[in-house]
Amino acid sequence: MAGAPAISISGLSVELGGRRILDNLSLEVARGEMIGLVGASGGGKTVLLRTMLGLLPKTSGQVEILGLPLENASPSEVRAIGRRCGAMFQQGALFSSLSVRENVEFPMREYLDGSDRLFRSVALAKLRMVGLTETDAEKMPAQLSGGMTKRAALARALALDPEIVFLDEPTSGLDPIAAGDFDALIRSLHEMLGLTLFMITHDLETLNAVCDRIAALHEGHIIADGPMSTLLQSDHPWLKAYFRGERGRAIQWAR
Ligand SMILES: Nc1ncnc2c1ncn2[C@@H]1O[C@H](COP(=O)(O)OP(=O)(O)OP(=O)(O)O)[C@@H](O)[C@H]1O
Ligand SMILES: [Mg+2]
Numbered sequence: 001m002a003g004a005p006a007i008s009i010s011g012l013s014v015e016l017g018g019r020r021i022l023d024n025l026s027l028e029v030a031r032g033e034m035i036g037l038v039g040a041s042g043g044g045k046t047v048l049l050r051t052m053l054g055l056l057p058k059t060s061g062q063v064e065i066l067g068l069p070l071e072n073a074s075p076s077e078v079r080a081i082g083r084r085c086g087a088m089f090q091q092g093a094l095f096s097s098l099s100v101r102e103n104v105e106f107p108m109r110e111y112l113d114g115s116d117r118l119f120r121s122v123a124l125a126k127l128r129m130v131g132l133t134e135t136d137a138e139k140m141p142a143q144l145s146g147g148m149t150k151r152a153a154l155a156r157a158l159a160l161d162p163e164i165v166f167l168d169e170p171t172s173g174l175d176p177i178a179a180g181d182f183d184a185l186i187r188s189l190h191e192m193l194g195l196t197l198f199m200i201t202h203d204l205e206t207l208n209a210v211c212d213r214i215a216a217l218h219e220g221h222i223i224a225d226g227p228m229s230t231l232l233q234s235d236h237p238w239l240k241a242y243f244r245g246e247r248g249r250a251i252q253w254a255r
Pocket of ligand 1: 016017021039040041042043044045046047090
């Protein structure tokens with residue numbers, strides 16, 4: 001549906017191993033938004049991402065991606081939605097047995113018909129877009145630095161010109177300069193491509209620099225949602241501790 005939100009989640013609950021991880025969670029993301037999701041480690045952020053992508057089963061509730069309810073979707077519809085979404089996962093960002101270029105070609109080979117030459121030139125264009133060279137393209141993942149791995153994983157998430165890109169901790173493990181460069185890259189891609197961006201991050205600088213809106217996940221659902229200023233003013237004890245604690249305060253010192 002053309003006018004539908006990019007993501008619409010209502011009353012979502014997910015139980016894993018007998019534990020309720022997500023509990024009656026609702027969240028809507030408009031097309032073109034850049035939303036950041038924060039929450040305690042182990043709080044269910046990655047589970048939410050995997051559930052939205054249809055990789056984990058839900059116990060109850062609705063998830064609609066680009067107007068299509070995952071629940072009633074046929075396998076071919078799920079596949080069609082998968083083609084319109086790109087994801088950069090927290091773990092296992094790249095296939096270790098494939099070169100960087102082959103990693104970026106992988107989703108194209110899965111979804112599109114095309115010649116090796118075409119896939120190769122599109123993959124190289126995506127890699128250039130994220131600041132990697134033709135020499136980097138022929139490297140194996142083990143030969144990359146952390147920052148290069150993140151860029152390569154982003155290029156792979158962009159391989160199919162997605163409408164929504166999901167990023168799980170894109171700047172974790174990078175030094176502040178590399179993380180800042182990555183933030184700038186994400187921002188410029190967003191401006192250039194008009195993507196909807198859903199980003200999970202603990203990096204307060206990234207949240208501040210990149211996201212229009214922040215949603216906080218606590219005890220299985222969204223307890224606050226709005227611009228950084230709204231979250232900073234919240235009286236919720238967990239939010240106060242998260243944003244105004246020792247580490248969180250750094251962001252305000254910088255102002
Ligand atoms: N496939 C699974 N089966 C059973 N339990 C799982 C599964 N995946 C995740 N969990 C559990 O769900 C909880 C939430 O995990 P999740 O990975 O979503 O946390 P997170 O918010 O992404 O944390 P972090 O910030 O550390 O990445 C954890 O207790 C985890 O052990
Ligand atoms: Mg996680």
